[in-house]
Amino acid sequence: MQLDDFQRLIAAVRSEIGKAVQGQGPLIDLLLVSLFARGHCLLEGPPGTAKTLLAKSLSSAVSLGFGRIQFTPDLMPGDVLGVNLFDFRTNAFHLTRGPVFTDILLADEINRAPPKTQSALLQAMNERVVTIDGKDYPLGSDFFVIATQNPIEQQGTYPLPEAQLDRFLFKLVVDFPDRDAEIAILTRHAAQPLDFEARRAGIVPVLDAQALEAGRRLVDAIRLDRTILTYIVDLVRATRSDPDILHGASTRAADALAGAVRARAAVEGRDYGLPDDVQALLVPALRHRIVLGPSAEIEGRAADEVLANILNRIDAPR
Template identity: 70%
Template sequence: MTELTLEVFAAAADRLRSEIRKTIIGQDDAIHHLLVAAFSRGHCLLEGPPGTAKTLLARSFAAALSLEFGRIQFTPDLMPGDVLGANLFDFSTNAFRLVKGPVFTDILLADEINRAPPKTQAALLQAMNERVVTIDGTDYALGGHFQVVATQNPIEQQGTYPLPEAQNDRFLFKIVIDYPEREHEIAILRQHADEALDFGTRTGRIEAVLTPEVLDGARRLIDSIRLDDKILAYILDIVRETRTDPDIREGASTRAADAIASAVRAAAALDGRDYAIPDDVQSLALPALRHRILLSPTAEIEGRTADDVLQAILARIEAPR
């Protein structure tokens, strides 16, 4: 990819999807949203029952982008130092030496992030917002490719801690992953029946599509896209409606509107366009807002979900023409 144009970038994005689909079957929306997040420098929260390939999706995603992958299994006894690292005394040199934690990587899988106590979850806040961590008063950069892909299990509640609102707000998307359709599940079983019983073989078939340098070029290409004022007003109208809707106790922040605007630019480029359309906003509004709002007690009693309320908002906000 010598000359990065929108057409070349869109073709490369199609190749990325094809590579990830070698291991992930029936989760096209999740793949699309992960790619949008990668190119708009956002973090993702994957929510779904166990055994729905959330970890495999993150590994495949990193492999296709040729980025370094790291994983942390969050547990109730995990401490902030286990995430960030610590300065340890080295007796051979008679000095302290930094032992970097697993956060020093490109794609960080924070597995079952809601199992760690709030103090440990908070250790990621600075890293997610600034891509920097502070250890003993010294700042350490994580690099421009740092991205958190966190998972949480919506079924099991024992031994879990709800994510603080401030941390939820730092995730660009909350991607809901459900069980695949029957034809997709049989395709998964058929594919694995022809493989060795080794988890590593499943990501081993993925070929890297982009280098980190090309990823940087793609991001600069997306940065050059400017949104029409009508699209910006449409995004803001949706976000502001979440603050007055009677079914919502706490609406979305200005950060949420800004995050949607960034994601819309990436979605347009992935489709080979240098302009955004209302469909881009509508396709990203739910994953970008469902974790940023708190429902009213009445809506919860009636069994309404965040997606139900947001769909109603989208239905009544007139899209620009």
């Protein structure tokens, strides 16, 4: 696949998702960057901001398997991964596969399940393999998790541990659309039946597994200049010495950011990365990977603000 073909493919996927989701263009772009960078996405925002609709719209535009897990406090790891059940007719155990065995997995309200259940996804997200009763089951190279959580619903939720958060390439904050976009959304829905599935009516698959793999090979072929890699390392290392940050980002975070920069360069139609790519992706790639110190929390500073200060402090390569 050439860059021109990749650009047309990205435009087609954007267009199809845009049939259902309006006013979230930058969010869609970051979701596509994550998809082609082989990362996973965590969507955080108040209820009613189309987080679930965005995930389902992407699945409708892509010819891949789709599964959904509604995380609840009583959900068990076996409900996610599956279990071996004994069949008395054959006198043997057979695996009943859980919803994790799919290509695109929507983990809805992931912070409503206890840590024991959340941890069931750790191996799957990191290695794209699950182990059940000592046997490994591959999930395939297309395995892609989109998780959602509502930050304003504190009761009955369990904060995601750092190890779980580190498996997500991006944490994307989903905000309310502007006034014009909301009017456009209501205008469109006024001409549709009053059911959720009608929101995605008209979306046709424009990306299949072969095209996805070709696009990922294109991203793999993009190489970053040493100055860009040095810039990424300097920014990540700055999070470890910043007085506002208790725990900084890891080497894994730097490596994930570098991969995302390559994917964004391809999405933007370039075969080379720029400092602009690093600056555009630093906050969504690191906001969930740092732990703020007590002073920053007392003063009401957010992770985005602290990371923006680091960006302003570290000189970009010319």
